[in-house]
Amino acid sequence: MFKNIKNDLPASIVVFFVALPLCLGIALASGAPLFSGVIAGIIGGVIVGSLSGSKLGVSGPAAGLAAIVLTAIGTLGSYENFLVAVVLAGIIQLIFGVLKAGVIGYYFPSSVIKGMLTGIGIIIILKQIPHFFGYDAEPEGADAFLETSGENTFSSIFNIFDHLILGSVVIGLLGLAVILFWDTVLAKKAKFFTVIQGPLIAVVLGIIYHLLTSSNETLAISASHLVSVPIPDDIDSFLGQFSFPNFGAITNPEVWVVAFTIALVASLETLLSVEACDKLDPDKNVTPTNRELLAQGAGNIVSGLVGGLPITQVIVRSSANVQSGGKTKLSTIIHGFLLLISVILIPTLLNKIPLSVLAAILLVVGYKLAKPALFKQMYKLGWKQFVPFIATVVGIVFTDLLVGIGLGLAVGIVVILLKSYQNSHFLHIEDKSNGKHKIKMTLAEEVTFFNKGAILKELDSLPRDTYLEINLIKTRYLDNDIIEILEDFLFKAKERNIEIKLISKRGTVENPASFIHFFNDRPKSNLSLS
Incomplete structure (x- = not known):
């Protein structure tokens, strides 16, 4: 596992700097103790990272659960009661894993997954722009269009000039310039610049800048625009930041409702x-999804037992891991230990990091997820890929992650139905023969009730005096609904002087008296009947 340490260690440092403000921000948005987000980040890195089969996935508290957590804490009466639901959610996820529910993940179209990545990239950019300029009204890690501050994603951007902090802008621009120069120029010059990552240098410069300008009224950055890690006075106060579940609430039905909700949303x-x-992974590793559910379940049980937020695998930290050159799960595990060590040993130093520098790191992550070239690529693949892709992107940007995914999936299903409608048959019109139109209709390999409309439309539009040839040689499955349509068409065919020729593997039938009789007599090896 340590043979890729030269790749995994630098990547883990970048993931650490991305994860730290997100853990704190998601805890704040959830109405939970700040340290609960850090606990979830540590467990997501160390425990879930160790148990998971994902080489590059990073787990921790998720913004998508923030609204659920906020509501649940109020409904259940206390954070300790809520922790019982987190433990139960972990147990339910273990059951999901045992029942092999991970297969659900394979039923999301590629266009929707790419739309999810792009939508999240756009959201990261839009949400980090205010932080980049020093407007920190919304907690880090929030991703919903409607914000807890009463604004929305775009109104926050429009209002940044009323709350602009010059010091945040200066160090944000400097940090962004360092990261871009490091990635595009220095990293290609020498191996050293791939081991020491640009984001680390940007953070160090941010700390130095804060220390040097703290007495300058114009350029200073106040504490409200810096990272805010809880600082314990001693070991007892550190341990006092951990909370423990009140298992007396386990008989409360609402606890179980919250547990199932968390388990379902977190698993999805x-x-x-x-x-x-897996799509971002340059080595194209495939994650065992059932094992992932088991790992997430174990993580949530431990997190709930010691006062942490619910855990999921999260794409922002995972993509930062991929983009930083991580190769194995070691980068995920190290990032978890870095969170643990830093909040114990150097919380004061962490609290000197400007949020605008961390926003600069996330802006680069967001851009790499939502490159304009991807839109062009998806457009070239045709409307069947582009429409679900765009629907997912728009849904994520203007609602939230799960609603956007649901919208993209719904559009994808509609596209499938449309193509199924269109592809049920092929119609070939040939020259007139003996005064009749000669038309060939070749049915597809599988024809279901989805195709009724298309076939019915074509049959009804046939002109009088037509010679119709229906080819069933390639057809392996024909729904009974289609058989009934063909049976009904026999009566109309006689009235309109339409001759019918039926071709199958069994042979050829001229003007069949009954389609149902023909299909019922047909060998099952040639045709399956519903």
Whole structure:
């Protein structure tokens, strides 16, 4: 596992800097203790990272669960009661894994997964622009269009000039310039610049800038625009930041409702992230989804027992891991240990990191997820790929992750139905023969009730005096609904002087008296009947 340490260690540092503000911000948005987000990040890295079969996926608290957590804490009466639901959610996820529910992740179209990645990239960019300029009204890690501050994604951007912090802008621009120069120029010059990552240098410069300008009224950055890690006075106060579940609430039905809700949403977000992360992986590793559910379940049980937020695999940290050159799960595990060590040993130093520098790191991550070239690529693949892709992107940007995915999936299903409608048969019109139109209709390999409309439309539009040839040689499955349509058409064919020729593997039938009789007599090896 350590043979790729030269790749995994630098990647873990970048993931650490991305994860730290997100863990704190998601805890704040969830109405939970700040340290609960850090606990979830540590467990997601160390425990879930160790148990998971994903080489590059990173787990931790998820923004998609923030609204659920916020509501649940209020409904259940206390954070300790809520932790019982987190433990139960983990147990339910273990059951999902045992029942092999991970297969659900394979049923999301590629266009929707790519739309999810692009939508998240756009959301990262839009949400980090205010932080980049020093407007920190919304917690880090929030991803919903409607914000807890009463604004929305775009109104926050329009309002940044009323809340602009010059010091944040200066160090944000400097940090962004360093990261881009490091990635595009220095990293190609020498191996050293791939081991020491640009984001680390940007963070160091941010700390130095804060220390040097703290007494300058114009350029100083106040504490409200810096990372805010809880600082314990001693070991007792550190341990006092952990909360423990009140198992007396386990008989409360609402606890079980919250547990199932968390288990379902967390499992779905995890499976989506797994699919997306595997697509980003340059080595094309395939994550075992059932094992991932088991790992997530174990992580949530431990997180709930020690006061952490619910955990899922999260695409922002996972994509940062991929983009930073991570190769194995070691990068995920190290990032978890970095979170643990840093909040114990150097919380004061962490609290000198400007949020605008971390926003600069996330802006680069967002851009790499939502490159304009991807839109062009998806457009070239045709409307069947482009429409679900765009629907997913728009849904994520203007609602939230799960609604956007649901919208993209719904559009994808509609596209499938349309293509099924169109592809049920092929119609070939040939020259007139003996005063009749000669038309050949070749049915597809599988013809179901989805195709009724298309076939019925073509049959009804046939002109009088037509010679119709129906070819069933390639057809392996023909729904009974279609057989009934053909049976009904026999009566209309006689009235309109339409001659019918039926071709199958059994042979040829001229003007069949009954389609049903023909299909019922047909060998099952040639045709399956519903």
